[in-house]
Amino acid sequence: MADGHTADERPRPPVGLYLHVPFCVSLCPYCDFVVVTGRDATGPQNRIAQLVAALHVEIDLRADAADAADAGIGARPPLGSVYLGGGTPSLLSGAQVGSLLEHVTRRFGIARAAEITLEANPGTRDLGDLRAFRAAGVTRLSIGVQSLVPLELARLGRRHTPEDVRDAVRRARRAGFRSLSLDLLTDIPGQTPASWAATLDDALRLGPDHLSIYLLTLEDPDADGLTTVDGDHLPMRAGARRWRALARTQQNDDRAIAMDAITGELLASAGLARYELSNHARPGHESRHNLAYWHRDAIEAVGPGAHAFDGVRTRRWNAARLDRYLDALLPTADVPPALPPGGTETIEDRLAHAEATILALRLTQGIPTTALDDPVVGQALAWGLDLGLIRSIDDRLSLSDSGRLLSNEVFVRLLPDVPLVVGSR
Numbered sequence: 001m002a003d004g005h006t007a008d009e010r011p012r013p014p015v016g017l018y019l020h021v022p023f024c025v026s027l028c029p030y031c032d033f034v035v036v037t038g039r040d041a042t043g044p045q046n047r048i049a050q051l052v053a054a055l056h057v058e059i060d061l062r063a064d065a066a067d068a069a070d071a072g073i074g075a076r077p078p079l080g081s082v083y084l085g086g087g088t089p090s091l092l093s094g095a096q097v098g099s100l101l102e103h104v105t106r107r108f109g110i111a112r113a114a115e116i117t118l119e120a121n122p123g124t125r126d127l128g129d130l131r132a133f134r135a136a137g138v139t140r141l142s143i144g145v146q147s148l149v150p151l152e153l154a155r156l157g158r159r160h161t162p163e164d165v166r167d168a169v170r171r172a173r174r175a176g177f178r179s180l181s182l183d184l185l186t187d188i189p190g191q192t193p194a195s196w197a198a199t200l201d202d203a204l205r206l207g208p209d210h211l212s213i214y215l216l217t218l219e220d221p222d223a224d225g226l227t228t229v230d231g232d233h234l235p236m237r238a239g240a241r242r243w244r245a246l247a248r249t250q251q252n253d254d255r256a257i258a259m260d261a262i263t264g265e266l267l268a269s270a271g272l273a274r275y276e277l278s279n280h281a282r283p284g285h286e287s288r289h290n291l292a293y294w295h296r297d298a299i300e301a302v303g304p305g306a307h308a309f310d311g312v313r314t315r316r317w318n319a320a321r322l323d324r325y326l327d328a329l330l331p332t333a334d335v336p337p338a339l340p341p342g343g344t345e346t347i348e349d350r351l352a353h354a355e356a357t358i359l360a361l362r363l364t365q366g367i368p369t370t371a372l373d374d375p376v377v378g379q380a381l382a383w384g385l386d387l388g389l390i391r392s393i394d395d396r397l398s399l400s401d402s403g404r405l406l407s408n409e410v411f412v413r414l415l416p417d418v419p420l421v422v423g424s425r
Helices: 048-069 094-107 130-136 150-155 162-174 193-205 238-249 253-270 288-294 322-329 349-362 369-373 378-386 401-405 407-414
Strands: 016-021 079-086 110-120 140-146 179-186 210-215 273-276 279-281 299-302 307-309 314-318 342-346 390-393 396-399
Touching (some): 048 094, 110 288, 130 162, 140 162, 162 179, 179 193, 253 401, 273 288, 288 349, 369 396
Parallel strands (some): 179 210
Antiparallel strands (some): 307 314, 390 396
């Protein structure tokens, strides 16, 4: 069996909690996250306080449901991680973040040494009060940098400058953050291997403890059916659709491969090891919250568009639309609050097993070579081994350098009922 699969079918207690804050000052055209902008996010009529109130209600409702499910089993272990993502959670005040974390502590428990991450954007309007966030209990800051080349930032619709990034890092360290992550993008329209090397070199000079480096992907959530009334995405704006159509024509696979080679060379010499396809860290600074996803652990989630998983085979998501979320949790007088609309998905056995293998292969440590004998995934793994997309080292299977760049080709063939191409065993 692949790592992470288990015969025990009982839902697991959550090891982490994701809390989604959808507000942003502006919407970047490449962004697929649940984001709300305009007067709902900024100005005197913003709805941040309403969202925070609704999050408190959902925390209680989810905890009540967890308490009922755990009745007779014993106390749940405290959470090992809490992740405030967005959107731009740093638009909240320190008091609002502190009240949410205190509430989570009361209802779910947070371990003494838990990792508590907050996402932030550089710039005076976005970064927020870092000292207050640290005092509220946030231990890890993740800053959305994307690039340190001004022209590339402009092409991405980002409003910050490289100096804003440097200032954000200085302020984070002064505020006492000892674990700092930067998000970067490759294959940006107009980006070159030389400009990517410059961004990465400048980023490393800032001394981050963690780097998330993502290949720019330009999906169409409308075409994928994710933007229905109960869907977990918001409809794409017309301007973003036009931007993506043009950007796709300016992306290049060979250039992306060259950039990945630069990434490997520069980060290895800087002491940041790749531990997952897109993530690199100094020892001890790997994202524990994200590792829980890749290990297929149970995650609770609150907020519009947030996804939860029971650690076995059931996923749940909240609908993305803010009005529907607020209406359910903050109803009019004499109407009790209800869990927000959304949906659930039950994963059948073979797919759950394949999914565990895919998630484990995202990690550098890979899976045991015994998985080659597995009736569900063994043939596809052998196919990848034959083509050099998977390698075998010390009784472990992991993606090769070429397999990492073609990971989707490997992963799709691990799914049940997907035929293999000519050349497979």
